[in-house]
Amino acid sequence: MGEYWGVKVEDIFNTMPDRFRPEGAKGVDASFGYDIKDEGKWKLTVKDGVMTVAKVDDLSGCVSIMLADGETFVGVNTGKVDGVNAFTSGKVKVEGDFGAFGKTAKMFKKFVIGKKEMSTRDYILDMFGTLESRFQPKNVPGLDASITYQIGGDGGGVWTAVIKDGKCALKEGHVEKPTVRLEVNEAKDWVDVMLGKTDPFSLLSAGRAAIVGETALAMKLGEIFAKYQPPKVEFTTKDFILDMFGTLVSRFQPQNAQGLDASITYQIGGDGGGVWTAVIKDGKCALKEGHVEKPTVRLEVNEAKDWVDVMLGKTDPFSLLSAGRAAIVGETALAMKLGEIFAKYQPPASLGGEPEQELLVLKRTISVKQRFATGPVMGKFLNALKQKKLIGNKCPSCGRIQLPPREVCAVCRVSADEWVEVGPKGQVRYMEYVYYASPDPLTGETRETPYGMVNILLDGCEGNDTFAHLIRRDQMDLIKNGSNEVAGTRVRPVWNDKRVGSVFDIKHFEIDE
Amino acid sequence: MAHRKKNRNVGIIGIGQTKYSSHREDVNQPEMIHEAVSAALADAGIGMKDIDCVVHGNMELFEMVHQPDLWHVLGTGAYGKDSIRITTGGTVGATIGCAADNLVASGMYDIVMAIGFEKLQEGHTTGGITNMADPLWFRNLQTGALTGSKAYDVIREFGEERAKKVSLMYRIIMDKHACLNPLAHRAFGLEFEQIDDLVRTSPKLVGDLKLIEMCSQSDGACAVIYAVEKKAKEIARTPVWVRDHITVHREETFCMFGYNEKYPVPMTHRFAAEQLFKRNGIKNPVDYFDVFEMYDPASWWAVDWLRDFFQLKGDEHLRLVENREIMIGGKIPVNPSGGVIASNPIGATALVRIAEAALQVRGDAGKHQIPTPVNHALASGFGGTMWTVLTMLEKELNW
Numbered sequence: 001m002g003e004y005w006g007v008k009v010e011d012i013f014n015t016m017p018d019r020f021r022p023e024g025a026k027g028v029d030a031s032f033g034y035d036i037k038d039e040g041k042w043k044l045t046v047k048d049g050v051m052t053v054a055k056v057d058d059l060s061g062c063v064s065i066m067l068a069d070g071e072t073f074v075g076v077n078t079g080k081v082d083g084v085n086a087f088t089s090g091k092v093k094v095e096g097d098f099g100a101f102g103k104t105a106k107m108f109k110k111f112v113i114g115k116k117e118m119s120t121r122d123y124i125l126d127m128f129g130t131l132e133s134r135f136q137p138k139n140v141p142g143l144d145a146s147i148t149y150q151i152g153g154d155g156g157g158v159w160t161a162v163i164k165d166g167k168c169a170l171k172e173g174h175v176e177k178p179t180v181r182l183e184v185n186e187a188k189d190w191v192d193v194m195l196g197k198t199d200p201f202s203l204l205s206a207g208r209a210a211i212v213g214e215t216a217l218a219m220k221l222g223e224i225f226a227k228y229q230p231p232k233v234e235f236t237t238k239d240f241i242l243d244m245f246g247t248l249v250s251r252f253q254p255q256n257a258q259g260l261d262a263s264i265t266y267q268i269g270g271d272g273g274g275v276w277t278a279v280i281k282d283g284k285c286a287l288k289e290g291h292v293e294k295p296t297v298r299l300e301v302n303e304a305k306d307w308v309d310v311m312l313g314k315t316d317p318f319s320l321l322s323a324g325r326a327a328i329v330g331e332t333a334l335a336m337k338l339g340e341i342f343a344k345y346q347p348p349a350s351l352g353g354e355p356e357q358e359l360l361v362l363k364r365t366i367s368v369k370q371r372f373a374t375g376p377v378m379g380k381f382l383n384a385l386k387q388k389k390l391i392g393n394k395c396p397s398c399g400r401i402q403l404p405p406r407e408v409c410a411v412c413r414v415s416a417d418e419w420v421e422v423g424p425k426g427q428v429r430y431m432e433y434v435y436y437a438s439p440d441p442l443t444g445e446t447r448e449t450p451y452g453m454v455n456i457l458l459d460g461c462e463g464n465d466t467f468a469h470l471i472r473r474d475q476m477d478l479i480k481n482g483s484n485e486v487a488g489t490r491v492r493p494v495w496n497d498k499r500v501g502s503v504f505d506i507k508h509f510e511i512d513e
Numbered sequence: 514m515a516h517r518k519k520n521r522n523v524g525i526i527g528i529g530q531t532k533y534s535s536h537r538e539d540v541n542q543p544e545m546i547h548e549a550v551s552a553a554l555a556d557a558g559i560g561m562k563d564i565d566c567v568v569h570g571n572m573e574l575f576e577m578v579h580q581p582d583l584w585h586v587l588g589t590g591a592y593g594k595d596s597i598r599i600t601t602g603g604t605v606g607a608t609i610g611c612a613a614d615n616l617v618a619s620g621m622y623d624i625v626m627a628i629g630f631e632k633l634q635e636g637h638t639t640g641g642i643t644n645m646a647d648p649l650w651f652r653n654l655q656t657g658a659l660t661g662s663k664a665y666d667v668i669r670e671f672g673e674e675r676a677k678k679v680s681l682m683y684r685i686i687m688d689k690h691a692c693l694n695p696l697a698h699r700a701f702g703l704e705f706e707q708i709d710d711l712v713r714t715s716p717k718l719v720g721d722l723k724l725i726e727m728c729s730q731s732d733g734a735c736a737v738i739y740a741v742e743k744k745a746k747e748i749a750r751t752p753v754w755v756r757d758h759i760t761v762h763r764e765e766t767f768c769m770f771g772y773n774e775k776y777p778v779p780m781t782h783r784f785a786a787e788q789l790f791k792r793n794g795i796k797n798p799v800d801y802f803d804v805f806e807m808y809d810p811a812s813w814w815a816v817d818w819l820r821d822f823f824q825l826k827g828d829e830h831l832r833l834v835e836n837r838e839i840m841i842g843g844k845i846p847v848n849p850s851g852g853v854i855a856s857n858p859i860g861a862t863a864l865v866r867i868a869e870a871a872l873q874v875r876g877d878a879g880k881h882q883i884p885t886p887v888n889h890a891l892a893s894g895f896g897g898t899m900w901t902v903l904t905m906l907e908k909e910l911n912w
Contacts, residue, residue, distance in 0.1 A: 023692060023702040049702075199535040205724040206701045207714050361538060364577075372648045382649070402768075404650045410764035430770040436659055436718040438639045453654050455770035463776035464768045468654050483669070483772050503650060 002039075004074040005246055006239040009039045012077045012111055013053055017154075018120055018188065022049040024106035032104055033059035037069040044104070051107065064096035077111050080246035118230065121155035123191040127228050128159050128170060134226040135161075135168035143224070145179035145217060153186035163224070180213035194228045216437045216449065235347065238272030240308040244345050245276045245287060251343040252278075252285035260341070262296035262334055270303035280341070297330035311345045380419070381405050385505040388495050390458060390467070394418040403458065403467045423458030425512050428488035429466050430455045431479045452476040454509060456491060469493075472510040479511075516792055519618040522910060524745030524752030525871045527557025527626075527738035533698040533856035536634060537732040542581065543588025546630050546734045549861075550590055553626065553736035557748055564738070565622035567591040570609040571631050571860025573600040575641040589628055602645065603658075603808070603896020604760070605629060606735070606863030610892075610904055613739040614755045623741045629861035630734035638730050638859070659727065661720020662770065663813040668721060669772075671831060677721070681708040683834050684726055684812040684854060690841060691851025693881040698731040698856040726812040726854075733858035735865045742910070753871040753890075756905040756912055757793055761785040763899050782821035782893070785901040790824070793905065793912070798823050799833075799845050803887040804873045806866035808895040809852045819847070822893060822903075841883055849873060849881040863894030867904050874908045 002009070013034075025046050034042040043056045059065050068076070072091045075081025086092045094101050118126070128149075140163070148160045160175045161168055184190040185208050192198040203209035211218045235243075245266070257280055265277040277292045278285055301307040302325050309315040320326040328335045374382055377393065381404050384391045392401040393416040395409035401420055402409065409416045432453040451473060455466035471479060471491070482488030492512040499505035529552030531537075537545055554560060567589050569582040578584060582591070582598040589596070597616075601608045606629040613627040639658070646652040668676040685705055691697035703711075715723035745752035761781040769778045786798070795801045807822065809815035819839070820830035833839050839847040850869040853862055870890035872878040888909065894902035 023700060026692070026702060196536055196538070199730075201724070202535070202699055202701075202729070204716055205699075205727070206703070207707075207711060207725070210714070210716070370648070374649055378649050406764075429772050430662060430665065432661055433720045434659075434718075435716070438643070438659070457771065462771075463773065464771035464778055466768065466770045468651065470654065481665075481772065484774055503654075 002070045004071045005078055005080055005242045006236070007074050007078060007111070009036050009070045009073055010055075012074060013042050013055070015111060016044070016051065016053045016108060019109040019111065020051045021107055021109060022051075024108070025049060025051060025103070028103050028107070030063045030100055031061050032101060033062035033065035034073070035059060035065055035067045036073050037067070039070045039073075046107065062096065064094055064098065064101035066101065067093040067095065075246065079110065080243070119155065120153075120188045120191050123194070123230065124151060124155045124157065124187050126231060127191075127194055128157075130228065131159075131161060131170050131225060132168050134228065135163070136224060136226055137166040137168075139223040140220070141166070145214075146175050146177075147217070147221070147224075148174055148178040148181040149190075150174075150181060150183045151187045151190050152184065153188060155191075156184075156187040178213060180211060180215070180217045182209065182211060182218060184209045195230065196227075215435075219437055236272065237270075237305045237308050240311070240347065241268060241272045241274065241304050243347065244308075244311055245274075247345065248276075248278060248342060249285050249287050251345065252280075253341060253343055254283040254285075256337075256340040257285075258283065262331075263292050263294075264334065264338070265291055265295040265298040266307075267291075267298060267300045268304045268307050269301060270305065273301075273304040295330060297328060297332070297334045299335060300327045300329065302326065312347065313344075375407070377405050377407050382501040384421075386499045386501050388424065388493075388499070388505075389421055390423045390493075391419050391421050392458075392461065392465070394420050400463060400465055401461045403461060403465055420460065422460035423456075423467070423493070425490060425492045426456040426458035426461070426467070427482050427490055428454050428471075428479050429457050429482045430488075431471060431476070431481060433476065448473075450476065452479065454479065454491065456509060457482065457488075469506060470508040472508050475511050520620055521618050522742035522745075523614050523617045523739050523755045524742060524749065524910075525737055525755065525867075525906070526624075526740045526745050526749035526752050527553040527555075527559070527736075528868045528871060529553030529556055529736040530696055530861075530865065530868060531733045531735075532696050533729075533731040533733035533858055535698065535729070535731060537632060538634070542576070542578075542630070542632055542635075543585045545588070545632065545732065546585055546628060546736075547588035547590075549630070549734035549736040550588065550626070550628060553738050554590075557738050559624075559738075559748060561590040564590065564594065564624055564626045566595040566597065566616060566625045568597050568599060568609045568612050568616070568625060568627045570599040570601075570605040570627075570629050572602065572605065572641060574636075574644065575638060575859065576632055576636040585630075590626075595622070600860075601896065602900070603810075603859060604863055604894040604900050604902045605860050605896070606865065607758075607808075607867065607892070607894025607902035607904060608760065608863075610737060610739075610755075610864055610867045611758045611760060611902060613737070614758060614904075617739050617741050623744050624738065625740075626736055626738045627864060628734065628736045629858075629864035631858035631860040631862075632732045633730040633857075633859065634732050658810060659719045659722060661718075661722045663811070663817055664721035667813055667817055671828060675831070677712045678708055679816055679831050679834050680726055680812045681711055682837075683816050683839070684711075686834070686837065686840050687809070687812070687815075687848060687852050687854045690849050690881055691855035693841070693849070693879075694851050694855070695879070696733075696856070697851040698733070699729050700851065700855065722811060722813060728810045728853045728857040729855065731856050731858040733856065733861055735858075735861040735868050737864055737868050737871070751875045751877075751908075753874045754907045754910050756907045757789060758902065758904040759785050759789045760902045761788070761900065769899075780821050781899050781901040782818050782895075783824065785903050786822045786824060789903050789905065798891070799825075802845060802889045802891045803885070804849065804870060804883055804890045805845060805847050806850065806870040806873075806890070806892045807847055807852065808863055808866055808893045809848065809854055810857070810895065812854060814895075815847075815852070815854070818893075822891070841881060846883050849878060849883055851881075863892075863896075863902065866892040866894065867906070870904075870906050874906055 028046045031045040044053045076083045146162045150158050160171045261281050263279045277288045392403040393405040394401050395416045397412035435450050437449045452471040454471045479489045490512040491509040493506045529549040531548045586592050609627040613625040616622050616625045642658050685703045688703040691700040715725040838844040841849050870892040873887045890906040892904045
């Protein structure tokens with residue numbers, strides 16, 4: 001059983017259930033065989049969007065069988081080896097229906113080296129194991145709530161976070177009457193949300209998750225708990241060395257090696273070391289394991305770890321050379337050009353190594369004080385509110401009464417300068433029953449839901465010139481909309497005692513009984 | 514309405530799009546835009562040196578960046594070039610398309626690149642939209658782009674059961690299309706058998722507008738290159754000709770909820786389509802067009818607007834959906850790309866409609882290509898309270 005770039009052949013198969021994409025397997029109803037030299041045979045069966053994979057002795061019944069050696073198989077699956085090249089060169093063969101085999105490519109998310117592919121269960125346990133430590137009491141002072149996570153599917157379970165007195169305690173299982181309960185059908189989906197691979201709204205929309213209880217609290221989870229960070233996996237020197245040489249050909253820059261006909265041997269000693277030779281000719285680069293006869297240049301590095309440091313930019317090659325920990329044999333000038341011939345090595349981002357540190361998210365909160373001039377027309381209207389009056393202006397041409405008033409009638413393009421007092425009572429023509437907790441733009445606070453926005457035809461107005469405001473929250477379910485000549489529920493404004501000439505001089509409307 | 518013929522013919526010669534997704538934390542704004550710009554240049558087979566002017570647009574202040582075109586200049590390639598920024602709300606993608614077309618048609622420039630983008634993850638979409646409303650009065654009441662009024666209208670006219678089913682039918686058709694589009698943000702793999710279940714279980718947002726029926730919030734960018742006829746013919750294998758476009762506004766207040774037949778609400782979609790078809794001599798739009806890329810923010814709106822755009826009567830629009838005539842392979846495929854419900858990087862969204870319509874005309878849409886020839890395409894933009902932009906594309910320069 002070989003290990004390539006730190007990955008075993010069986011790792012690829014064992015992670016298939018976690019990497020499976022049902023959307024990529026639509027309409028597929030077949031078995032696919034894999035015959036990996038000296039490693040064994042695996043059979044993958046897809047039917048009705050469900051995938052199973054198992055190590056088998058016999059591959060009969062498969063529509064196609066892929067044959068490859070372990071290194072090529074791991075290489076293609078991890079992106080270290082170009083799949084098309086491997087196929088063209090015969091390192092990968094497919095027997096049977098090649099077209100059907102092609103479908104397997106879309107069925108799986110990419111295998112990422114270095115992740116060691118934690119299972120869904122591992123992630124779920126780690127997420128809840130770290131939940132208490134990720135609690136951010138300063139973001140939710142005074143919060144007294146219990147949040148139940150009911151996670152279904154493979155690796156799922158039920159946990160409840162009880163938050164009280166600025167402390168968070170996690171219990172397994174349900175509690176009585178939690179403030180909010182998140183129900184996620186598949187643990188895998190929840191892992192994707194926590195890792196930022198998918199957004200929770202997509203799950204909710206697709207009916208793969210549900211929120212029961214206080215939706216507004218669920219929306220705040222991102223503030224209540226710090227973002228989950230998966231455990232970082234250490235990449236060994238050997239992993240780095242394998243990854244560096246595995247990516248060497250793809251990092252070759254032919255435009256910088258025009259006319260170059262050379263072989264470069266890397267002789268890396270110590271733990272994780274080995275010998276590789278890059279052969280460059282006709283604008284192409286090929287990597288061979290081992291020595292070649294008379295290489296143009298040979299780099300000898302005593303310790304693999306030093307070479308890793310050079311490639312990661314932690315050490316400069318000249319100090320190694322001066323310290324006698326590395327040597328150049330042959331054409332030194334060519335060795336000096338390696339930085340041009342090959343693009344800089346980038347370790348996989350999933351490693352949590354330094355390159356990931358380049359991707360930051362800068363957080364900003366903007367709070368802006370604004371002042372808007374009303375102009376004389378809106379000014380007159382807003383001032384009238386102080387006297388508990390609602391006034392509109394009438395178009396001299398079509399007769400519509402505009403509420404709130406506008407300087408001109410947009411339809412007739414004439415000044416509308418006749419003022420008319422209307423309402424203050426009227427009938428509801430249409431109510432928006434709002435469940436979604438949107439922010440109140442005047443305060444930035446999330447609004448309490450549900451609430452009702454009513455469009456009222458105030459007495460004296462007609463047609464579509466309705467007036468929008470809020471309805472008393474406890475009366476929402478009693479409101480009937482009007483239609484044609486049938487009037488909707490009669491309502492009246494509830495005025496604030498202190499009126500300043502603003503929208504909120506009317507607290508809300510209520511049913512006029 | 515006064516409307517002049519074009520001074521010069523204009524063709525679309527390059528199209529570039531990013532993958533649309535909820536998270537693009539791997540790139541910043543100019544880097545993301547650059548992906549679409551490079552793709553469009555590569556598609557046209559030209560370089561930035563060939564572009565005479567860049568038209569840049571997105572939603573104003575959704576990411577709270579003032580004059581983002583300055584920050585983006587290296588990503589857009591506009592460094593040292595004429596560059597115009599346009600921001601007209603939801604219609605902006607369509608408007609930058611109109612502007613690019615006008616700039617080339619006028620003779621001012623030979624090749625113009627229109628770029629629309631949005632990184633909704635970096636700001637607050639509903640917060641942004643809410644700030645659109647009249648600050649003196651309506652802003653405090655605004656619920657963002659969410660409204661249950663269209664669901665209410667359709668249910669009121671056609672009954673609850675039929676209306677709810679037809680909205681979900683539309684939604685699932687869009688998802689089926691999105692599953693064929695590798696760039697789509699949301700492709701769930703929904704099945705028609707799920708209609709009853711989703712009607713019951715999808716969370717309600719406002720009234721009968723459910724979460725599954727509303728568009729996504731996406732990150733992404735789109736670039737489209739417009740060229741004068743002579744150059745278009747030289748550069749592009751299949752230039753897609755911009756025949757005409759129309760923009761119609763109405764007043765920026767919500768005086769539309771009277772629900773009294775005596776006072777019909779003027780719809781800019783119906784009005785714009787009527788004007789556009791009239792001046793181009795199109796009698797039956799459903800027969801004339803081979804594809805319609807519609808700005809469909811929610812399935813309720815989409816179903817209802819089919820009637821306006823296609824000048825239909827009664828329940829003809831519902832039947833188009835119920836009989837799946839709007840699916841790829843149907844009589845008049847709508848949004849083979851999956852539409853706005855699948856991917857909505859708002860400042861790019863309406864330009865994506867033009868881009869996807871043009872790809873269909875070219876026959877280059879890949880797996881979501883309509884199997885029959887596409888000669889005539891329509892693309893719409895929507896925004897503000899009720900604004901409409903329509904663009905007509907043609908395969909042949911023969912009108």
